[in-house]
Amino acid sequence: MELTFECPHCETTAVVESVETAREVKCASCGDGRSVRAESFDGPSLRSCAWCATPDLYIQKDFPHALGLAIVLTGFVSSTVFWYFRMPVAAFAALLSTALLDLVLYYLVPDVTICYRCLSQFRGSGSNPDGRFQPFDLAIGERYRQERLRIEELKQKHGDQQARDGS
Ligand SMILES: [Zn+2]
Numbered sequence: 001m002e003l004t005f006e007c008p009h010c011e012t013t014a015v016v017e018s019v020e021t022a023r024e025v026k027c028a029s030c031g032d033g034r035s036v037r038a039e040s041f042d043g044p045s046l047r048s049c050a051w052c053a054t055p056d057l058y059i060q061k062d063f064p065h066a067l068g069l070a071i072v073l074t075g076f077v078s079s080t081v082f083w084y085f086r087m088p089v090a091a092f093a094a095l096l097s098t099a100l101l102d103l104v105l106y107y108l109v110p111d112v113t114i115c116y117r118c119l120s121q122f123r124g125s126g127s128n129p130d131g132r133f134q135p136f137d138l139a140i141g142e143r144y145r146q147e148r149l150r151i152e153e154l155k156q157k158h159g160d161q162q163a164r165d166g167s
């Protein structure tokens with residue numbers, strides 16, 4: 001299973017392959033590291049975020065939103081063009097084929113498991129054992145979003161305080 005995380009120190013995105021067997025996760029850019037939480041794994045299965053130990057994780061399709069949008073837009077634009085030239089069958093065919101393409105991709109593309117708190121991503125076998133993790137839940141997501149906002153606020157205040165102390 002592969003872990004993708006953002007270094008809290010320098011905000012670089014880093015990738016660790018086979019995180020379930022790694023002992024330590026280190027940022028290649030600034031060298032800031034932290035040990036992988038062994039309790040996050042149940043053998044090869046993920047139980048909680050290996051980076052921040054949060055048990056709340058959600059799954060989503062590992063599919064770039066821009067690509068999905070591009071497919072839909074292509075279908076829409078080409079069907080409009082066919083419609084303009086009075087080719088209704090071609091217009092419907094264009095819409096239908098892009099819808100089918102979307103559907104096929106949806107089933108082919110694997111899931112990625114994401115941590116609600118630190119937004120680290122887990123890919124590959126064991127990242128969602130027996131469908132343990134569910135798609136994004138707005139209520140849980142909002143709780144963690146509020147938490148992030150509060151942390152940002154505290155950092156801001158702390159920074160202001162330091163600036164005042166320094167002068
Ligand atoms: Zn770093």
Ligand SMILES: [Zn+2]
Nearest residue numbers: 049052115118
């Ligand atoms: Zn996390």
